[in-house]
Amino acid sequence: MNDVLERLRTESGQSPPYEELVAADPDALAASLTSAGLPLWARELAAYRLGLARDRRAFEPLVLLLNHRDPPRCAAAAEALAVLGDPRTARAAAALATNTLRTAYALQPVRLLTALRAPESAPVLTATLARLLSPHDPYWRVALACVEGLGVLADPRSREVLTRAQSHPRLAVAATAALRALG
Numbered sequence: 001m002n003d004v005l006e007r008l009r010t011e012s013g014q015s016p017p018y019e020e021l022v023a024a025d026p027d028a029l030a031a032s033l034t035s036a037g038l039p040l041w042a043r044e045l046a047a048y049r050l051g052l053a054r055d056r057r058a059f060e061p062l063v064l065l066l067n068h069r070d071p072p073r074c075a076a077a078a079e080a081l082a083v084l085g086d087p088r089t090a091r092a093a094a095a096l097a098t099n100t101l102r103t104a105y106a107l108q109p110v111r112l113l114t115a116l117r118a119p120e121s122a123p124v125l126t127a128t129l130a131r132l133l134s135p136h137d138p139y140w141r142v143a144l145a146c147v148e149g150l151g152v153l154a155d156p157r158s159r160e161v162l163t164r165a166q167s168h169p170r171l172a173v174a175a176t177a178a179l180r181a182l183g
Contacts, residue, residue: 004048004076011041021045030057044073051080058084063092066108074108082115090118097128106142114149122155130161133168140170147171151178158182 005022012018021032021042029046032038044065050058058080065077081089093116096102096109110128113121129146132139147165150158151174159182165175 004072004079005045007072007076008041008045008048012039012045017042018045021049024049026050026053026055026057030055033057033061040073044076048076048080051077051084054084056084056086059086059088063089063096066093066112067096067102067105069105071107074105078108078112078115081112090116090120094120094124097124100131103132103139103142106139107145110142110145110149114145114152117153122150122153122158125149125153126155126158126161129158129165133161133164140168143168144171144174147174147178151181154181154183156182 009018018041021029022045024032024046029050032046033043033050043061047058047061047065051062062077062081062084065073066081068074068077078093081093090113093109093112097106097113099106106128110125113124125146129143129150132143132146137143143165147162150162159179162175162178162182165171166179168175
């Protein structure tokens, strides 16, 4: 949490509105999410704090941030969504992880699905990994997150795709470990 707040403090230029949002109550945070003209750092701060407070008004802004091109924003959103506990989270993360047009930004949704251990987690990670196993796919980090996630989830339905992943140099060690986790 401190890393996220420090990053946002820096982005804000250590402005008074930053300090106001850090001290704001949940209703003021929620109101700020619908205020016109608010900078991105302020929206992220409000959504992040609401998510950590398990306030469901943060769900939609956090999902938007989970799909952002900036990796620290995605990571902060994933962290807050995991704490939020909204039942829609797994479905939203699954949609982002499987969107072929946004594969470059799927790392945090994949990691979030692993953390959630939802019914859709293993099937989505398996399908995403299968799609990324083409010989020259540039998204090997997303594929590695899928492999690692499948190892954590230890779902036997992933055996075939993990066996295929063993033939990829960047995935082989993690795929072997994941297969061991399957027993």
